[in-house]
Amino acid sequence: MSKSKTYRVKEIFYSLQGEGAQTGRPSIFCRFSKCNLWNGREDSRVDAVCNFCDTDFVGTDGQNGGTFNCDELTSFLKSMWPSNNSTSPYIVFTGGEPALQLDETLVEACHACGFEVAIETNGTLPLPAGIDWICLSPKGKSDVVVDTCNELKLVYPQADALPERFEHVQAQHYYLQPMANLGDNEISTSVTRERVKATIEYCLTHPRWKLSLQTHKWLGID
Numbered sequence: 001m002s003k004s005k006t007y008r009v010k011e012i013f014y015s016l017q018g019e020g021a022q023t024g025r026p027s028i029f030c031r032f033s034k035c036n037l038w039n040g041r042e043d044s045r046v047d048a049v050c051n052f053c054d055t056d057f058v059g060t061d062g063q064n065g066g067t068f069n070c071d072e073l074t075s076f077l078k079s080m081w082p083s084n085n086s087t088s089p090y091i092v093f094t095g096g097e098p099a100l101q102l103d104e105t106l107v108e109a110c111h112a113c114g115f116e117v118a119i120e121t122n123g124t125l126p127l128p129a130g131i132d133w134i135c136l137s138p139k140g141k142s143d144v145v146v147d148t149c150n151e152l153k154l155v156y157p158q159a160d161a162l163p164e165r166f167e168h169v170q171a172q173h174y175y176l177q178p179m180a181n182l183g184d185n186e187i188s189t190s191v192t193r194e195r196v197k198a199t200i201e202y203c204l205t206h207p208r209w210k211l212s213l214q215t216h217k218w219l220g221i222d
């Protein structure tokens, strides 16, 4: 891999993992720009393969965003972790779709710095080897090529991506996450009662599946 390769990053922030099996874990989030299932423009949302995205991933103008080479990115990520502690930095690559940019070079560089590497992915693109925690979250009619992960975290309900379609996926955890309304971070309004109720009902009748809530939205943190 060329040493001059650069990564386009929307934002980098330190927070608690809000969702899924690692909920509550201090994590550095590296949000890459761009997605392959939506161009991020509101006027294109209705026609997108993924049309309920709650995230701005366009450009590099978020907090700590920019264009980084591999050394610059790993150095910056390291600088976000509190010093004077022996716990390895836990980095969550997200986006946008991180599999468009995350490659083995960056994963290996993260490991060389002692990081643990996680990804949040829509599963439509092959993943580089070596990722320590894969959270797979399939979207709509898209073809999912990732069939093994640590957690399957399906946004529910999606007419074209209901849980039955993913029963074959090998995972340690199977989560349903209620689809949040857009444009408001208050949990009481951002997730409709109906969606939460429908998600609870599905879990109760199909107990392989557990409920995942976007707890950072409740807490008002990044």
Ligand SMILES: C[S@@+](CC[C@H](N)C(=O)[O-])C[C@H]1O[C@@H](n2cnc3c(N)ncnc32)[C@H](O)[C@@H]1O
Pocket: 035, 052, 053, 054, 055, 094, 095, 096, 097, 098, 120, 121, 122, 136, 137, 153, 155, 177, 178, 179, 180, 181, 182, 214
């Ligand atoms: C913004 S996505 C970025 C990573 C990747 N592109 C993906 O879709 O998994 C991060 C997480 O937020 C979830 N998500 C996005 N929009 C959501 C919404 N409106 N309600 C609930 N979860 C949502 C995704 O399913 C995914 O698990």
Ligand SMILES: Nc1nc2[nH]cc(C(=O)O)c2c(=O)[nH]1
Pocket: 015, 016, 017, 018, 019, 029, 055, 094, 095, 120, 216, 221, 222
């Ligand atoms: N706190 C927090 N937890 C998260 N888990 C997945 C996120 C994402 O946007 O990928 C996310 C996020 O944006 N914030």
Ligand code: SF4
Pocket: 035, 036, 037, 038, 050, 051, 052, 053, 054, 055, 057, 095, 096, 097, 122, 139
């Ligand atoms: S696949 Fe992920 S980043 Fe892309 S539009 Fe959907 S939720 Fe957003």
Ligand SMILES: [Mg+2]
Pocket: 054, 055
């Ligand atoms: Mg998010």
